[in-house]
Amino acid sequence: xxxxxxxxxxxxxxxxxxxxxxxxxxxxxxxxxxxxxxxxxxxxxxxxxxxxxxxxxxxxxxxxxxxxxxxxxxxxxxxxxxxxxxxxxxxxxxxxxxxxxxxxxxxxxxxxxxxxxxxxxxxxxxxxxxxxxxxxxxxxxxxxxxxxxxxxxxxxxxxxxxxxxxxxxxxxxxxxxxxxxxxxxxxxxxxxxxxxxxxxxxxxxxxxxxxxxxxxxxxxxxxxxxxxxxxxxxxxxxxxxxxxxxxxxxxxxxxxxxxxxxxxxxxxxxxxxxxxxxxxxxxxxxxxxxxxxxxxxxxxxxxxxxxxxxxxxxxxxxxxxxxxxxxxxxxxxxxxxxxxxxxxxxxxxxxxxxxxxxxxxxxxxxxxxxxxxxxxxxxxxxxxxxxxxxxxxxxxxxxxxxxxxxxxxxxxxxxxxxxxxxxxxxxxxxxxxxxxxxxxxx
Numbered sequence: 380x381x382x383x384x385x386x387x388x389x390x391x392x393x394x395x396x397x398x399x400x401x402x403x404x405x406x407x408x409x410x411x412x413x414x415x416x417x418x419x420x421x422x423x424x425x426x427x428x429x430x431x432x433x434x435x436x437x438x439x440x441x442x443x444x445x446x447x448x449x450x451x452x453x454x455x456x457x458x459x460x461x462x463x464x465x466x467x468x469x470x471x472x473x474x475x476x477x478x479x480x481x482x483x484x485x486x487x488x489x490x491x492x493x494x495x496x497x498x499x500x501x502x503x504x505x506x507x508x509x510x511x512x513x514x515x516x517x518x519x520x521x522x523x524x525x526x527x528x529x530x531x532x533x534x535x536x537x538x539x540x541x542x543x544x545x546x547x548x549x550x551x552x553x554x555x556x557x558x559x560x561x562x563x564x565x566x567x568x569x570x571x572x573x574x575x576x577x578x579x580x581x582x583x584x585x586x587x588x589x590x591x592x593x594x595x596x597x598x599x600x601x602x603x604x605x606x607x608x609x610x611x612x613x614x615x616x617x618x619x620x621x622x623x624x625x626x627x628x629x630x631x632x633x634x635x636x637x638x639x640x641x642x643x644x645x646x647x648x649x650x651x652x653x654x655x656x657x658x659x660x661x662x663x664x665x666x667x668x669x670x671x672x673x674x675x676x677x678x679x680x681x682x683x684x685x686x687x688x689x690x691x692x693x694x695x696x697x698x699x700x701x702x703x704x705x706x707x708x709x710x711x712x713x714x715x716x717x718x719x720x721x722x723x724x725x726x727x728x729x730x731x732x733x734x735x736x737x738x739x740x741x742x743x744x745x746x747x748x749x750x751x752x753x754x755x756x757x758x759x760x761x762x763x764x765x766x767x768x769x770x771x772x773x774x775x776x777x778x779x780x781x782x783x784x785x786x787x788x789x790x791x792x793x794x795x796x797x798x799x800x801x802x803x804x805x806x807x808x809x810x811x812x813x814x815x816x817x818x819x820x821x
Contacts, residue, residue: 407743412760414743420760421626421689429627432676439668450668453675460678461633464595465617466608472642473635474660479588480515482618482634485661487519489644490582494552507546508555509538511562516555536714538567544575553582558607559590562747563713564720566605573613584616590718591619596690597718615641621674631670689759693719696765697757703769710776713752722752728779736775
């Protein structure tokens with residue numbers, strides 16, 4: 380297929396911006412609360428603050444704190460605020476990254492290099508996390524040369540601590556748990572995993588990328604949340620995304636450490652370059668100032684009171700949705716989710732066809748498998764659509780039967796097909812081919 384070339388001449392600003400707006404016409408309408416993932420919506424006012432703040436620092440580069448001390452100030456203050464929400468004391472430190480995947484990559488890198496100092500006999504390091512852990516763990520292991528060991532979960536869809544303990548070998552350096560899990564919205568038994576890590580002198584990381592900026596406020600509202608943060612003695616590091624439940628533009632996350640002695644293993648420096656000493660806290664060199672400014676602004680704009688109100692709105696909407704789903708014939712919520720994330724499953728219906736038909740009605744849910752389900756992440760905006768969603772779900776579920784995956788199309792077909800493949804390598808190749816076909820010049 381022919382490549383798209385740079386236009387020989389520029390276009391008027393008005394025409395370029397009009398073309399951009401036109402490109403959005405087929406995108407999901409997330410402003411109306413019809414998307415249950417990817418976007419975290421706290422309303423127009425918060426969005427406007429985030430956009431305006433980002434635009435003020437859109438061009439600045441956080442690579443040089445000497446040139447832009449304002450960005451350094453915002454970064455350290457944002458990290459400090461997240462530490463305070465994560466049970467950290469005055470010794471806790473952290474860094475800003477571009478997203479949860481980078482935060483986990485940085486954690487694995489730090490744990491690997493820590494192990495080289497404290498466990499020099501280990502030449503082939505391994506790390507253990509449940510199958511519900513985000514694939515960023517597997518990605519980090521692949522990039523950084525570790526063996527990833529995924530262990531099963533119990534019937535409640537939380538980490539099976541006994542299985543994790545049984546998987547520990549002389550090469551294990553890192554144990555992972557999640558709060559909350561993306562597929563099902565669970566907080567893993569972090570206390571138990573932390574005790575195992577302490578007893579075995581292993582690094583323990585909590586992936587709170589999804590829950591880190593919602594769980595503290597839900598807990599303050601009086602809901603019971605299992606211990607998951609630095610209040611658990613065995614936890615050495617935590618990742619928490621700002622661009623999720625802090626309602627800022629992509630991409631900004633934080634990776635936190637119990638103390639600076641642990642964080643030092645994350646940093647990189649090189650002194651033999653003619654351009655000067657090159658030292659960075661994370662993967663990126665140049666880093667955009669916009670997301671930093673947006674995070675700082677939204678956190679100050681909302682304050683604890685604002686975050687509590689938004690958390691309460693999201694939690695009440697999630698509870699109403701889960702109750703309504705469980706009262707809908709032939710569908711149910713998987714397990715007992717801890718916060719504002721859950722999955723819809725069915726023992727009778729083809730759940731992928733249900734999702735595809737709901738998508739046709741304008742509801743956008745992610746398809747999941749192992750087991751087949753539909754993902755739901757609830758934001759404050761969803762409080763306005765609870766009744767309408769449940770009405771459409773009830774009507775649609777009554778029309779869905781078991782349908783051959785080959786009769787479907789698009790994403791539903793991909794997930795249905797992959798979910799039925801006993802050979803996981805073939806499933807992986809199927810997904811890669813799907814991506815190759817998807818990301819082609821059109």
